[in-house]
Each structure stands twice: as structure tokens, then as C-alpha cells.
Amino acid sequence: MELTLLGTGTPHPNPLRAGPSQHIQLGSSSVLVDCGSGVARRMVEVGKHPVELDYIFVTHMHSDHTIDLAHLLISGWIANRSKPYTIVGPPQTQEFVNRLVHAFEFDIKLRRLHDRVGDEVMNINVIEVGEGDTLDGSDWQATVIEVDHGYLKPALGFIFDHDSAKLVISGDTAPCDAIIKAASNANLLVHELTQGRPANEANFMVDPKGNELQSNPEIRNRIADSHTTPDQLGPLAQESGVPKLIVSHLPSNFDEPWATQVITSSYKGEFKVGHDLLQLTV
Numbered sequence: 551m552e553l554t555l556l557g558t559g560t561p562h563p564n565p566l567r568a569g570p571s572q573h574i575q576l577g578s579s580s581v582l583v584d585c586g587s588g589v590a591r592r593m594v595e596v597g598k599h600p601v602e603l604d605y606i607f608v609t610h611m612h613s614d615h616t617i618d619l620a621h622l623l624i625s626g627w628i629a630n631r632s633k634p635y636t637i638v639g640p641p642q643t644q645e646f647v648n649r650l651v652h653a654f655e656f657d658i659k660l661r662r663l664h665d666r667v668g669d670e671v672m673n674i675n676v677i678e679v680g681e682g683d684t685l686d687g688s689d690w691q692a693t694v695i696e697v698d699h700g701y702l703k704p705a706l707g708f709i710f711d712h713d714s715a716k717l718v719i720s721g722d723t724a725p726c727d728a729i730i731k732a733a734s735n736a737n738l739l740v741h742e743l744t745q746g747r748p749a750n751e752a753n754f755m756v757d758p759k760g761n762e763l764q765s766n767p768e769i770r771n772r773i774a775d776s777h778t779t780p781d782q783l784g785p786l787a788q789e790s791g792v793p794k795l796i797v798s799h800l801p802s803n804f805d806e807p808w809a810t811q812v813i814t815s816s817y818k819g820e821f822k823v824g825h826d827l828l829q830l831t832v
Contacts (some may be wrong), residue, residue, distance in 0.1 A: 556592035561614035600626035608639030609721030610705040697723035700776025733790035742799035744777035784816035
């Protein structure tokens with residue numbers, strides 16, 4: 551199982567981090583988890599192309615995890631993809647895909663008429679899933695877990711099993727028992743980490759120029775309550791027993807030395823801070 555972190559950022563534009571997305575090569579299957587801003591370009595940077603994708607998994611319907619889905623679908627379509635895409639996601643996925651295709655209806659009609667692009671690839675296969683559902687590939691299996699992303703329900707995480715390797719991708723979540731259980735017999739946990747600096751600092755959330763993005767204490771607390779902080783993630787990963795931990799979904803002002811120190815003070819496994827285009831074998 552080969553994992554590539556295509557995007558490790560957040561909803562806020564960052565020149566160093568594309569939006570959240572991971573590519574997984576599961577034997578002969580090319581699998582994408584989430585479609586953050588810039589993912590199609592990141593795929594090409596590592597020698598892959600949307601035309602090759604077999605499955606697109608979506609953890610939840612926030613824009614930073616879905617915004618490049620149209621780019622992926624259409625770029626594969628106009629590159630003469632020969633089969634429909636399969637998209638796996640929560641119960642809102644079918645409606646979202648229908649509206650997305652409708653939004654690009656004018657462009658699709660023109661390309662069908664003038665570029666002779668095939669019709670069948672835009673007949674997108676959507677599989678809506680929930681807690682405990684499984685999907686079987688040729689020689690791999692994906693299992694769905696429901697995580698705790700505050701007011702957004704359902705939010706999903708995914709477990710991927712291939713050969714003797716197991717990978718857990720958390721999606722966006724506050725600390726929850728579902729992640730601890732899923733990671734307890736996994737080889738690698740890729741977990742979100744939204745807080746970049748101590749919460750009492752004035753620049754808790756800033757853009758790449760240092761401008762404050764959220765000064766409202768109520769909203770800041772709600773954001774914190776639906777994500778995971780470094781002081782929460784270390785004990786969670788340690789309790790799960792997972793031997794390797796990678797953090798992603800990192801803000802512009804991410805303080806890597808501070809977060810690493812906080813996490814590794816309680817987590818004793820192998821720890822990495824994720825960055826775009828990081829590749830590793832699970």
C-alpha cells in the first residue's frame with residue numbers, strides 16, 4: 551500500500567499546502583480520499599492523473615474536502631477516461647454530485663457537441679455509506695467509521711486494508727473512541743490537527759500574511775471543539791497503540807516544533823508532520 555499526501559492544508563489558501571487529500575495505491579487500484587483545492591495539480595506532480603482514478607472517497611461535505619471534485623471529474627473526462635467514476639461518501643453525496651454536474655451543464659453540453667467527449671464517463675456511480683459499511687476492491691477492503699466533527703453529521707473516517715497493511719484516515723474530527731478503536735491494530739494513522747499554536751495566543755488562526763482569521767472567542771471555541779489539538783492527539787494515539795502517526799490538515803501558522811513537542815511528550819510511536827507530496831509505504 552503506497553500513500554501520498556497530496557494536500558495537507560485547511561480551507562484557508564496556503565502557498566505551501568493544498569487542500570486536504572490523500573492518494574492511496576491499493577495494488578492495482580488508484581484511490582483518492584477527499585478533494586481539497588489543488589489536488590488535481592498535486593496528482594500530476596507525483597506522476598498520476600485523474601483519468602486513472604478508480605475510487606474517490608469523501609469524508610464529509612465541507613468545501614475544503616470537496617471543492618476540487620469538479621476539476622477531477624471533468625479533467626479525467628476530457629482526457630478520454632473510458633469508464634465512469636465511483637464516488638464513495640456520506641448520505642449527502644448523491645445530491646452534491648447531481649448539483650455539481652448541473653452547475654457545469656453548459657460546459658458539458660458544449661464539450662459533448664464540439665469535442666466529441668464520450669457521454670458514459672459523466673454517468674457517475676455514487677455509493678453512499680455510513681458507520682460499519684465496507685467496500686471490497688479487487689484485493690483490498692475499505693471500512694467506514696463515523697467520527698465527531700461537531701455540528702457536521704455524519705462525518706466519516708476510513709480504514710483501508712491491503713495485504714497485511716492497515717491504514718486509518720481520520721477525516722476531520724474531535725478526539726473520539728472510533729479513531730482509537732480503528733487505529734488499535736493499524737500500521738499507520740493519518741490524523742487531522744487544526745490548531746497551529748497555543749489557543750491563548752493572539753494569532754491562533756492567521757492567513758499566510760499573519761492576518762487574524764478568527765477573533766470571535768465563541769467561534770474559535772466551536773472550531774476547536776470539532777477538531778483535535780496537539781495535547782489531545784498525543785494521548786489518543788498512545789492509547790490506540792498505533793506504531794506510526796502522521797498529522798495533516800495543518801494551518802498557515804503551524805508551529806511544527808511546538809506541536810511536535812506537545813504530541814511526542816505523550817505519544818511514543820513514530821511521528822511525522824505531514825507535508826504536501828510526502829510519500830511512504832504503509
